[in-house]
Amino acid sequence: MMFEQTSRRALAAKTSSPPDDDTAHQRRIVDALHANLRAANGSVRLVETHISFVLLTGPFAYKIKKAVRLPFLDFSTLAARQARCEDELRLNRRLAPELYLDVVPITGTADAPTIGGAGPVLEYAVRMRQFPDDSLLSEVVARGSLTPAHVDALAARVARFHAAAPVASSDSPFGDPGAILELALDNYSDIRRFANEVPPCRKLDALRAWTEREHATVRHLLEDRRHTGAVRECHGDLHLGNIALVNGEPTSSIASSSARRCAGSTRCRRSRSS
Numbered sequence: 001m002m003f004e005q006t007s008r009r010a011l012a013a014k015t016s017s018p019p020d021d022d023t024a025h026q027r028r029i030v031d032a033l034h035a036n037l038r039a040a041n042g043s044v045r046l047v048e049t050h051i052s053f054v055l056l057t058g059p060f061a062y063k064i065k066k067a068v069r070l071p072f073l074d075f076s077t078l079a080a081r082q083a084r085c086e087d088e089l090r091l092n093r094r095l096a097p098e099l100y101l102d103v104v105p106i107t108g109t110a111d112a113p114t115i116g117g118a119g120p121v122l123e124y125a126v127r128m129r130q131f132p133d134d135s136l137l138s139e140v141v142a143r144g145s146l147t148p149a150h151v152d153a154l155a156a157r158v159a160r161f162h163a164a165a166p167v168a169s170s171d172s173p174f175g176d177p178g179a180i181l182e183l184a185l186d187n188y189s190d191i192r193r194f195a196n197e198v199p200p201c202r203k204l205d206a207l208r209a210w211t212e213r214e215h216a217t218v219r220h221l222l223e224d225r226r227h228t229g230a231v232r233e234c235h236g237d238l239h240l241g242n243i244a245l246v247n248g249e250p251t252s253s254i255a256s257s258s259a260r261r262c263a264g265s266t267r268c269r270r271s272r273s274s
Contacts, residue, residue, distance in 0.1 A: 022076070025110060026067045029122050030055075033106060033113045051075065055125075062104070062115065062125040063088075071190065082124045089126055095161055095235065095252040099244075101127045131244050131253070138240040154243065154250035158235075165232040175231030177222040181215045 030046070030053045037044040037057055045056040051073065055062040065081040075081050085103045092100040106123040108114045113122055133139065140146045168174035188208045192201065225231055235252060242254040 022067050026064075026123065028110050029106065029113050030064060032111050033115070036113065056130055059130060060101075061128045061130040063128065064106070064123050064125045071186070078121070078123070085124045085126050091233075091236075092252070092254065095157070096246075098246060099129050099131070099251065099253060101129060103127070131246055135244045135246065136241060136253070137243040137245070137250065140245060141240060150245070150250050157250065158238070162232065162234060165234050167229045168226070168231040168233070170227045175222065175226045177215070177219045180222060181212070184211050184215070 034044060034046045034055060037055060041057050043058070047054040047056060051066050051068060051070075053064040053066060055064075063085075065075045065084055067075055067081070069076040073084075075084060082103070089100050089103050104115055104125055104127050105117075105121045106113050106115055106125060107117045107119040107121055109119075110122065115125070115127075134143075137146065137150075140150075173179060185208065188204050188211075192204055237254060238252060242252060243250050244253045245251070
């Protein structure tokens with residue numbers, strides 16, 4: 001998981017994207033919307049990730065997919081960004097309906113965009129209920145405030161979620177052992193592009209060989225899981241930085257919508273092409 005996150009963030013900064021005029025046009029829209037929201041609401045923060053713009057207004061957060069195309073996702077068209085916003089909403093409302101509200105259009109003109117309203121759609125955003133940064137479990141743990149009751153409540157919630165999650169049929173591509181290996185090996189190809197020195201490359205070669213050996217050892221187990229209902233559409237990115245205390249209850253704040261392959265019983269990701 002760490003290699004996957006590291007290589008993908010590096011690739012996000014260095015691999016090809018849509019034409020410069022597309023990304024520049026989107027940036028113009030986002031900056032103008034940021035300015036309009038600040039004028040109307042006072043302090044509004046714009047936060048960027050490698051694939052999203054997030055406008056934090058206080059009551060709400062608006063997440064806009066960046067117009068980028070990378071080896072593991074394609075947001076290069078407005079239709080693709082709309083689809084991924086709707087996918088993200090659907091996935092996250094399963095565990096956090098109180099946080100994930102809807103998908104809203106951004107309309108108007110590039111210099112005077114507005115959320116909702118009439119006119120041609122410029123972009124789409126996932127509208128979420130904003131929560132304080134210090135409510136993330138990573139922050140709660142850091143200040144020593146996580147309790148056994150919090151952990152028990154989270155475990156029970158996740159267990160109920162897993163039990164009810166849709167099961168991939170045994171003849172579907174989800175959880176296919178070959179696809180899992182391909183996904184793992186893709187990380188080494190991505191990392192190698194940024195590891196030009198010989199020693200790191202040797203370490204990568206050794207780690208890749210280990211991955212292939214271990215996969216061969218457990219391949220039959222992976223195949224068994226496909227046929228026993230263990231491959232399900234679960235969360236995909238459940239860690240302390242993606243869980244928040246909302247009204248005193250541990251609540252998932254982000255689920256992965258960026259891959260459409262399953263890598264085990266608790267990780268069924270939605271599309272490799274968000």
